[in-house]
Amino acid sequence: MKRILLLLLAIGVLAACKSKKKTGRGDEPMTFEDFQTLFTPGTLPYKLTPDTLQLKLADSLALDTAAMHFLPDTLGKGDFGKREQVDYFPLQRIPGSVVNYMAVRGDGRSQSVGYLCFFDKKGKYLSRIRVASTGSADGTTASLLIDNKNVIKISSEKKLDGNRSALKEDFYMVDAKGTTTLIMTNSNGPANAGQIFNPIDTLPRKQKFSGDYTAGDMSIVSIRDGEDNKTFQFFITFSKDNGACKGEISGKGHYLAGNRGEYKDKESSCGIAFQFSAGRVNIREIGGCGAYRGIKCFFEGGFVKKAEKKKKK
The missing domain is CATH 2.40.128 (Lipocalin)
Structure with missing residues (x-):
């Protein structure tokens, strides 16, 4: 009887091991393919707004140490304190014409920041750009729009007195090396040809x-x-x-x-x-x-x- 129970237990363990999927949690090695599955697939045009950053996400969805190996250690540098606890969440992955995009959200004590990460077509990380935010000290919010032509628009809005606000729009292009180039800036501030x-x-x-x-x-x-x-x-x-x-x-x-x-x-x-x-x-x-x-x-x-x-x- 004991042999039968041990045999059934062994079969159950083997079955559990075979059915266990890599989700980015635990000590199992993670491949880039595993990492990609953590992001929701999407297509252009893509938009990331402050409202999206304010949505409550379950802690269990945050990227763990294994998943963060595919992103730079300096992802949130300059946005959060050195000792501040920051949780990073995978948002969407979008194929682009020159590079592929992955949107990542970082949540700190008082603000949330959206990053657009650039990967080459083989899955190599190239660079990132800060594209969206909410909860900044001066009340400025930022949002992202990537259009069908892969033009990246980052809109920053700062509330002024009364019902007035200052809006700035920066337009970027990105090359195959992940280098972003500012191609135009619009602002509703004082206009000048420059x-x-x-x-x-x-x-x-x-x-x-x-x-x-x-x-x-x-x-x-x-x-x-x-x-x-x-x-x-x-x-x-x-x-x-x-x-x-x-x-x-x-x-x-x-x-x-x-x-x-x-x-x-x-x-x-x-x-x-x-x-x-x-x-x-x-x-x-x-x-x-x-x-x-x-x-x-x-x-x-x-x-x-x-x-x-x-x-x-």
């Missing part, structure tokens, strides 16, 4: 209609030379109603007959028509471009060409 970063500014402008066309300090249509005389590169950004309505888009357009140009987005129905004349360009939407602007404003209107500064000999 706040516009033109990502195509250094491209050649030898074609007839190449140049910068402006309508106020915070709105520009920038045209640069294309691969041939039938194409052009463009960058459009605008801010209306004291920053309440903004838009931005870039791409490659084609010249048509009669001093006209046209752009059609391959990933959406968005299209923009360009009408060039002496020292001016008029633009209008010929498709829905809501993914690139506010709801109540459009890519439209007239812009005057800026005179180029003469180079000193």
Whole structure:
């Protein structure tokens, strides 16, 4: 009888060992594939807001020591005290065009912070960027949006007196090495032309209609030379109603007959028509471009060409 009981016990132990899954808890070695399963799979566009950071999460969902081996020891450096207890939670993993993204949440005593971690296509950690937060001492909150073109937008909002708030939007691109580059900053603070970063500014402008066309300090249509005389590169950004309505888009357009140009987005129905004349360009939407602007404003209107500064000999 004892032999039968021992045999049944041994079978039960073996069955339990075979069915035991690696979840990131315990002393079992964890592979990167195991680590990935801790994150909810997602797709672009992806958004991470302060409201998401304020949701209560069970302690059992926090990443343990084994899982943290796939992330840097300095993940929360500068955001939390050296001796502060910080729990890190896996949020989502999203495949990108150049790198893959993993969103991680860090919870301290008084604030929660969201990090966007970059991994190469083989699963190697590259770098991270702080993208969302709530509970900061000065009342500033931050949120993240990655659009379908892998443009990373980090919006920071600080409450001022009364019902006023200061909003700042930083736009980044990331390369295959995990290096982020700031391509533009928008702010509803005092406007000046220096706040516009033109990502195509250094491209050649030898074609007839190449140049910068402006309508106020915070709105520009920038045209640069294309691969041939039938194409052009463009960058459009605008801010209306004291920053309440903004838009931005870039791409490659084609010249048509009669001093006209046209752009059609391959990933959406968005299209923009360009009408060039002496020292001016008029633009209008010929498709829905809501993914690139506010709801109540459009890519439209007239812009005057800026005179180029003469180079000193």
